[in-house]
Amino acid sequence: MKLEIKNVTKKFKEKKAVSQFSMVLEIGQCVGLIGPNGAGKSTLIKIIADILHTDEGEVLLEGKNISKMKREIGYLPQYPNFYEWMTAKETLLFMGQLSGISKKELIKEIPIMLAKVGLSGEENEKVRTFSGGMKQRLGIAQALLHKPAFIVMDEPVSALDPIGRREVLNLIQEIKKETTILLSTHILSDAEEICERFVIIKNGLKIEDTTMIDLISRNSKPVVCVEITPNDKFWIDIVKVLPYVKSAETIGNKVKITLDDIAEHKNKLIQNALENNVDIIRFEMDNNETLEEIFLKLVVGA
Template sequence: MKLEIKNVTKAYKQKIAVHNFSMEVQTGECLGLIGPNGAGKSTLINMVANIIESDTGQILLDGKRISSMRKEIGYLPQFPNFYHWMTATETLMFMGQLSGLKKDTLEREIPQLLTKVGLSEEGNTRVKTFSGGMKQRLGIAQSLLHKPAFIVMDEPVSALDPIGRREVLNIIQEIKKETTILLSTHILQDAEEICERFVIIKEGQKIEDTTIVELLNRNSNNKINFEITAASLHWLNIINEFSYVKNVEVFGNKVKIEVEDIQSNKDMLLASALEHHVDIIKFAIENDSLEEIFLKLVV
C-alpha cells in the first residue's frame, strides 16, 4: 500500500516537532526514516501509526485517511510492552483478540508466526524470561498478527545487543518481501542494509529523500583507487593522456586516479586496463562513508 504524507505539522507547546513534512512510500518499498535523536522521527512515526494526530496536513494510506485504515497497519514500537506473566502464545492470543481476530484463526496462525520470528520453541515460555531481542521478535509477531499491508517500525534494533540486532534485521529482511515498511532509525548501517530508499529528517524537516547509491555517488570524490603489479605501472603513462583523467597519484603499486565523472569514467578506465593487460590486484571507488555524509547533513 502506498503511504502519502502531505504537509504535516505537529507542535508541542512552543516546540515544533514536525514541520510541513511531506513524503511518499511506494507499495512494496522499505523506506528508512533517518535522523539524530530529537529530530522528530518518533513523532512522525506515531502520526503515521495513528497514535497521535497531526495539527495540519494529511496522511493517506492507499488514498484514504490513515485513521480509517488502522486494520491495514502493523506497528512495532521501540520498546514493545508485554505482560511478563504471560507466555508468548498467550500474549499473541490476548493481543489478537483485542484486535477483533477470532480465537480459532489465532490458534491456527500463532504457531506459524512464532516460527516466522524464530520463537517456535518459546511459545509456552513466559515473556519475563525473554532477552531484549526475543521481546523485539515477539513484538514483530504481534505487529503481523492481522496480516497488515503496511508496517511501521520505530527504532526496532537500537536497544539490542549485536546478536539480537542481527536476529531482528534478518526477520525484517524477510518481512519486506511481503509488505510495505516504514522504519525509523539513527543506526545508518541498518538503513543501508535493509532499505531501498531513505529520508533524512532534521529539526522536524525533510532535508534528503534519496537512495544510498544516489547519495554516495553525489558525495563521491571522483577518485578511483587501483592497486596493480609493478609490471603494469607502464599503463600510467597511457592514462595520463586521457582527457577525462584530471590527476594521477602513485604510492608504490597503489594508484589514485581523479576523473571528471566517476560513473562513466570508471568503466572507461577498466576497459583500458583490460586492453593493456594490466594486472589489477585491487579496485575501489573512493567515497565518503554514509556516516560521514550523514554528519555533514545533520550537524
C-alpha cells in the same frame, strides 16, 4: 495500496518535532527513515500509527484518513511493552483480541506467527524470561498478527546486543518480501542492509528522499587509489602536476587521486606510472562514498 503523508506538522509546546513533512510510500517498498536522535523520527512514526495526532496536515491510506484504516497498519515501538507474567501465546491472544481478531482465528494463527518470527517452542514461556531479541521478535509477531498491508518500526534493533540485532535484521529481511515496511533508525549500516529507499530527516524537516543507487551516484567522485612502494614516492609530485589530475592525497604508501574524468584518464595515469618505472602494488576505484559519509555530509553539513 498507497500511504500518503501530506504536510504533517507536530509541535510540543513551542518546539516543532515535525515540520511540513510529506512523502508517499507505495506497497512493496522497504523505506528507511533515517536521521540523528531528536530529528523527529519517532514522532512521525507515531503519527503514521495514529498514536499521535497532527497539528497540521494529514496521513492517508488509499485516500482515507489513517484513523479509519488502522487495521492496515502494524506498529512496532522501539521498546515493546508486554505484561511480563504472560506467556508468548497469551500475549498474542490478548493483543490479537484487542485488534478485533476472533479467538478461534487467533488459536489457528498464533503458532504460525510464532514460527514465522522464530519463536516456535516458546509459546508457553513467560515473556520475562525472554532476551531483548526475543521480545523484539514477539513485538514483530504482534505487529503482523492482523495481517497489515504496512508495518512501521521505530528503531527496531537499537537497544539490542549484536546477536539479537542480527536475529531481528534477518527477520526483517524475510518480512519485507511480503509486507511494506517503513523503518526508522539512526544506525546507517542497518538501513543500508535492509532498505532500498531512504528518507533523511533533520530537525523535523525532510532533507532527502532517494534510493541508494541514486544517492551514491550523485555523491560519487572520480577517484582512484594507488598503492606504491616507499621508493616510488617521487611519483606523487609528478602526479600532482598532470593536467587531468585535480588533486592527490597521500596516506602512507597510498595515493588517493581525483581525476577530471575517471573513465577517460585512469589508463593515462597507469601509463604514466609505467613510464616512470613505478611499482604499482594495488590500483582500485575509490569513487563511492558510504551511506554514513553521505549522511554526515547531509546532516552535519546541511
